[in-house]
Amino acid sequence: MNQRIGYARVSTEDQHLHLQRDALQQAGCSLIYEEAASGKSTVRPELKQCRKALRSGDTLVVWRLDRLGRSLSDLVQIVADLERGGISFESLAEKIETGSAAGKLVFHVFAALAEFERNLIRERTRAGLAAARARGRRGGRKPKLGEAQVKEIRALLRDPEIQVADVARRYGVSRTTLYKHVGVVKPRHP
Missing domain, CATH: 1.10.10 (Arc Repressor Mutant, subunit A)
Incomplete structure (x- = not known):
């Protein structure tokens, strides 16, 4: 029996999985793996368990592309690994599914755009921090000792x-x- 298995991830413990969980349940996922881990982290035990649970004919479903891969190359590698195992991939927000040739093409285009967006955000954050430092403001945690x-x-x-x-x-x-x-x-x- 082919299953739709969901994977949900937030970057920090402060964030909530409610939105992703609801979307994955509405998409018909019978099982959802959830974790709080930075997208850059290589240690994502729930993703590892999720991938072990997937069988040929199953579909891995995520809310957005950036919830799955650490980078464009990582995302492409994960989807390629899934395809080799006969497993489809679906991203709900971008309306991408790799069950067809057209879906695979759209996946690669959107993956590149998601990476581009993250890089823009990173650049804006760095520019904002530099501007704040130039005005004499310091970010980060306050010193523990006065x-x-x-x-x-x-x-x-x-x-x-x-x-x-x-x-x-x-x-x-x-x-x-x-x-x-x-x-x-x-x-x-x-």
Whole structure:
């Protein structure tokens, strides 16, 4: 019996799979594999399990092309592997299915466009970050330790009886964070 098996992926734990899950269920998927993993990550255990579950005659269904491949070449490789196994591929948003020659052509065109779109987004993000830096703004996480805390820690670590691990615990940070912020590497006591 030929199955329609879905694969849904979000990039971060903050995002939700509801939209993808609903679309895949409406498309008749009897089984849906879901995971939260960056598209760039090579470690995607649910995708691996999904591919193991697929048999000749089955169809792998995704909500959008970029949910499956890390890059255009990765996407093309996955679809080629599926085709070698007699498995069709379908992307709902782009209305692509590789069960026909025309569908295969459309797949390759849309895969290239999806890669192009991701590259544009990446370029815009980099340009935006550069513009923000030029205006004196910094992105990223706030430092774990403030200037006053760094001064206190330096004073504490001057005492040979005080262990770095104890200071790290006291301030709720790792030893590595202390070394990074304070720049002190204290010799270990025997």
